[in-house]
Amino acid sequence: MVKAIGLGSAEELFDSIPQDLRLQRPLNTPAALSEIELLDRFEQMGARNAGARRVSFKGAGAYSHYIPTIVDHILTRSEFFTAYTPYQPEISQGTLQTIFEFQTLVCQLTGMEVANASMYDGSTGLAEAVLMAERVTRRSKVIASSAAHPQYLEVVRTYVQHAGIHLELAPFDEQTGQSARGLAEAIDDSTAALVVQSPNFFGCIEDLQALADAAHAKGALLVVTITEAMSLGLLKSPGACGADIVVAEGQSFGVPLSFGGPYVGLFATREKYARQIPGRLVGEAYDKKGNRGFVLTLATREQHIRREKATSNICTNEGLIALAATVYLETMGRRGVQEAAKQSAQKAAYTARAIAGVKGYSLPFTGPFFNEFVVRGPHKAIDLLARLGNEKGIDGGIALSRFMPDRPNDFLVCVTETNSRRQIEALIDALGTIQVP
């Protein structure tokens, strides 16, 4: 082939690269491994992740839920996972129709009117929602509840640092674990949005209706973010409570933990803001014969046309993970999502009550919760949880001191439908007997 195009050697392919810029040696990366060797290496590295083998009560933005077998089966269909962004609709209808269904499911769950084709994850989706609120209102102040996921707030801070947006953190109520009542008073005529998470980082459910009313009274938007999307199976949708933009992490819907990604951001809003949405949108279209199909639409919002005036710089999103969420939601369906949500809430309530009965343990917050709650223990949570893991093989939750140094003894416990009664009893027994020197 080299000869067929008139060259003498493969090296001549690179003649347009000046000689002194060419690498004159082999790359200093390892020699090729066979399949057997490669799997062996990765199996060994995988085995050094003790955390993956334990009974777990960890949540805080990534949740262990049941994943029907068919989710991964459909995900690994070549036609889905080796396709690109559906630029050519005639040969991309599988992807396009799936995204249209995904957008519909996101709207149904969040109670909103329009949803996009996905964001990278919940945290970046929230940052995009804040930028969108500024565009919609042309106001520059954003008030965020400090009971939102600390890492989400960090991401928002990074995104807005050069966008002329002033981010203000509002305190939470030490008693209830919900956003403080004073939050409403901080909203003024320069406020673009009020940002709250519900259930919040502590697992407590916020009074979204009241927060929406407070925001709207001053002409601000209510942006609701959700890290545990399964809660939507039980809790009133943010849309029904008056939210203007809803962003959720969709990992709970059929996506493995996978050490933090890839996950999928769900992004939904009111129809009147459709042209301000970041990212891809799929809409219905017809061919000349009147056949229904689907296309990428409202592209004039996007970077490949609007360049620096685009609603976002996002291009690649999380198409395959959106497919996983779609397959999950359709397989579990209306009743399955409700049941998984109900079982999670019931098991969490049972666990919370039992832990509160163990000597030395209490629940510091009184606010209603879905499937996560804060426990205050008799020892430093970091030490307690390490012992629990090493001695009992139970991952008992997440020490809040990792994010909030002023809460040394508090830890966040999450219970889902995958935690059996036996696992829960083992946790409770272990908490009662564990000794921390």
Add this chain to the structure above:
Amino acid sequence: MTTAITKVTSHISPNEQLIFERSQTGRIGYRLPALDVDEVELNIPAEFRRDDDLEGMPEVSEVDVIRHFIRMSTWNYSIDLGMYPLGSCTMKYNSRLNERVARIAGFANLHPLTDEQDAQGALEVIYELQEHLAEITGLPGISLQPAAGAHGEMTGIMIIRAFLDQRDGAAASHRRTMLIPDSAHGTNPASAHLSGFSVKTIRSTAEGLTDLDHLRELCAHGEVAGLMLTNPNTLGLFETNIKQICDIVHEAGGLVYMDGANMNALVGVARPGDMGVDVIHLNLHKTFSTPHGGGGPGCGPCCCTKELESFLPVPRIVKSSDSTFRLDYDQPQSIGRVKAFLGNYGMMLRALAYTLTHGNDGLREATEAAVLNARYIAAGLVQDYDKPFAGSPMHEVVFTDKRQSRKGVHTLDIAKRLIDYGFHPMTIYFPLIVQGAMLIEPTESVGRQELDQFIAAMRSIASEAVENPELVLNAPHNTRIGRLDEAAAARKPALRWKNETVTSAPEPQPSTAQAV
């Protein structure tokens, strides 16, 4: 004519409904274990609970779901079906082995907030991949946190901004112009804008390279924060003057950002760090073969010089003196976090597996094959299509519809006709500076036989454009649906299914499909 056509897909059910239209009240496709704890009255007030009973959500069986998706899957073109020569997208083969690696329980079941000592293997994967990417790019500072190319761009540009603010103090506020060539990806100006820069466009020369005189002129204004350059550029040409370009920008006090979308032309052959580039993003979902999945997930590592390293996002993944791996948050100059947790970890596993299965020689061999394939297509089509730039292309080549458009056949028509021949079309109408652009990137994942078939199909379309233009103008002929009216879809967007009685199709209209 019809005998030459390879049909892409066929199916007994060309009109699979939406799942919502298949839904039957009371049907279920799942089973959970019975609740094994005593049911209690939850402390959730009634006004906080859903009262719509999730009306409208699908109620279907497992086999309904399987048939639904398998039928829809047959409407997609995919790499596994054939050549997917989308320029700038690098649609190479996605190894099944890498999929298996990503599903190893020790990684797949690992919670992102696992304590460091219980996730040493997972952190080692990140650290090792960082080391390899540093060697490949010649840039030692790496963060794998960004989730996609545009996200890596934003990260890189914010790093430039943080560096300038630190170096120049208050004076940095006068340095807010980002230079971007007119041939750049649209994400470049959008990312620059997100970081608070205004954009000035640099012209390309008639040869398709950056206009050095124009660059000097723009740099003379003294407000230049940096340059965002794709290399090889989006015309598939290596910026031969890259060193000089970097010197000009550096002398003006700015930094050079390289869009690494086209790294598939350089791996093992040349390194951005050796060219004078300060910061670059990679697309693991292009160059390192992680699947595109119908539009993601991606992973867009940001790689930079030692000088810029302290500005990378937190946490950094570092190796301690006792050879354990840990997360380092103590980086006061960092731009901050750009994503929750540690990024799209599953993509990192696949990219490391790609690097290790190829080995150092295999990585270079892939680059050679990718460039050779593009060069072979360039040679094969130059008789029939207008090639606007004489320079030798690297891993992708741009042609135009100049000759065919005389007969009223345009790039979009050629692309649609290519579907009838069993190929996914190339990238069309990009880069914007080339009228009727067709950007073809075969990657290393095709052999000579398939390249010959592609060239034959393109040449056949060129003859059809002369002899029977209608055939091309009305393509595709063999797909489940014809060209969709995208303009009508945008005018009155229907972005979700609604529970209404039959939506009637609008009156047939002439197609006004838009460019990609």
